[in-house]
């Protein structure tokens with residue numbers, strides 16, 4: 288059997304797990320068999336940058352990491368990946384800040400990563416690259432003579448041509464994305480957008496299965512929604528709901544209900560709009576005052592970027608206004624904390640919450656929505672409010688689907704969720720839960736790796752020749 292090599296920007300090192308253990312480590316846990324290799328950035332900045340590869344082993348998995356120099360960190364990670372690509376892929380052209388020297392830095396770091404990875408590779412390794420930081424990895428590996436099957440999964444949305452081509456150097460970036468054997472997206476819409484960009488910008492016309500030929504090699508675009516380990520999360524939730532943190536939260540609420548939001552502190556997550564909507568909820572439905580508190584956990588993220596610093600100030604202001612207006616001496620409507628919370632603690636909090644408010648303005652998938660569903664008590668489940676612009680909305684139509692820009696609609700959904708009878712809550716939850724269990728982390732990995740293992744690496748065959 289081929290060895291799996293995972294490549295991602297940040298490697299979740301076993302020594303650093305805890306509050307930070309995020310979606311990727313969980314989603315891939317199943318695929319990482321003993322012997323697998325995980326390669327990427329160490330998360331450290333050092334004067335020499337990527338000169339040395341650090342190797343750690345845990346549970347028979349090898350973690351190989353490189354450092355970044357300060358200059359590379361700024362151009363590759365802060366400025367291009369998070370200052371240009373992230374806003375672009377979340378439809379936020381107003382925040383796109385492109386500088387050609389940052390794009391050069393992005394390409395250079397991908398080249399460095401490829402050069403550091405090549406000596407660790409074996410001829411039949413399956414290489415699975417993750418996310419927008421590393422789009423040019425396949426091209427760089429190919430330039431160094433790597434002929435292995437290489438797949439790429441994009442965790443963000445993909446945008447239609449009229450948005451994508453606003454990025455200077457977009458054709459170069461897209462041509463690089465087409466150097467993979469398999470390119471995976473969460474939803475049909477994202478794959479459609481990618482294929483439209485391919486057709487428009489590269490003059491190549493993919494078939495109805497998302498296949499086309501680029502640079503003499505077949506490429507296949509697939510739909511593969513990321514999932515969670517629903518059973519494990521559910522168990523964690525049951526256990527944690529009896530633990531200390533959950534007890535303290537319950538005690539602090541008294542007889543009031545809990546609504547919860549859990550996100551990275553990112554403008555894509557729609558937190559400003561959500562906080563305004565929470566104020567609107569207490570204004571439009573005064574009967575819920577003193578009956579429910581909203582807890583928003585917002586882990587600080589990408590604080591080097593001005594857009595994130597501005598967002599934090601704006602959120603501080605809205606929280607202050609909302610609490611100033613509606614608080615009573617014995618009740619705070621909106622509890623807001625700007626740090627990560629441990630995964631098992633969160634699972635327990637999700638189980639306590641009558642409502643989850645998941646209202647990103649755009650989100651590749653949103654695993655919080657799935658985690659909330661998995662954490663519920665089947666006999667007395669809570670209600671999920673979900674943005675129509677999260678990838679998860681495609682799979683979870685039985686949630687209360689809202690437009691995250693519409694404060695009144697979110698407020699109404701909160702009221703609806705709190706007033707919903709038990710029979711309806713159970714019925715909706717059963718459908719949601721079925722989906723979360725079916726489209727789980729195991730299925731996500733198996734589907735991708737099956738496609739990758741079977742990828743046709745032969746040079747152009749007549750049936751796949753580009754029709755232009």
Ligand code: ADQ
Pocket residue numbers: 306309310311442443513549550551584585586626627628629630633650651652653654655658
């Ligand atoms: P993220 O934007 O980070 O991921 P999301 O899917 O919501 O978004 O969360 C990933 C993980 O982080 C989840 O397990 C969640 O519980 C955890 N998390 C989020 N906020 C947290 C907090 N405040 N404290 C502790 N843990 C927190 C990107 C894409 C998403 C896509 C994932 C996976 O932006 O759209 O769902 O990758 O593909």
